[in-house]
Amino acid sequence: MSHSHGDHEHHHAGGHQPEAPGDLEARALALQSLLVEKGILEPADVDRIIAAYEHDIGPMIGAHVVARAWNDTEYRRRLLADAPAAVRELGYQYPSSTHLVVLENRPGVHNLVVCTLCSCYPWAVLGLPPTWYKSAPYRSRAVSEPRAVLKEFGLELPEDTVVNVWDSSSDLRYMVLPERPAGTEGWSDEELAAIVSRDCMIGVALPRVPGAVAAR
């Protein structure tokens, strides 16, 4: 379903309830919340350690997918038609338990991904969600005032650009396919992937061509 909020559309992925966690996940949540409440554990420490060890393995997969789609129009078509299959085609695993839809940014159309009820996130292609993605202000304001949120991320879109906001669910996740920036003609997948950040694929940023490289 989709309904309008002023100048943007808000798409729901269907009756959105947070998915009840499995036994192991519930146990991990229980341990973490109790340890934090008792002052034994600092959540920031956990985030730091995960970040240090996960490196960019998550976002790297999404960036590879985007780069391939920019260089290969047939791959792009397959990606937009069946994203999990297209991810697997590049040699990565994609879990069968959740579907993935890739949202194509076009001139005049920008896509933004949120999970209003919890923190559903396409972690199989983007790694673990950033802390702000899980915050209550982002979850509500991405829907109520997406342009203000984007502005805070430093992204100002033209007045006439339509902003589509997509609300993820446990069984349907979204990832943004940004527009290929000018000045990247002839770049390899690897060179392109390097400018595709996690934030670009959530929709709060655009790929930027580093000045020195753009001038070549």
Added chain:
Amino acid sequence: MSVERAVADLEGLPRKNGELVFNAPWEGHAFGMAVALSERGAFAWDDFRERLGDEIGRADREYYASWLAAFERVLLERGLLSQAEVTARADEYRTLRRDPVF
């Protein structure tokens, strides 16, 4: 106990191209919690490692299922948490009386 050594010591950790792979966010949190608490001295890394080996030998299951079981055991043994409160809290998450957000 540095994170580097903690991880270097563990041969069974799921990896891809040498980097750690978490198949779900909770796995990353289970990993991060155990390393963070051993860094803070809440328990000795070797105690955790011993229980991890034990849990891995007990049942054929995903690596981080064993990891979580070993971590919980260390916490209970050290008296940092009680079995009753862990079970009660996990039930609250399972039944969505609490938001399942890390």
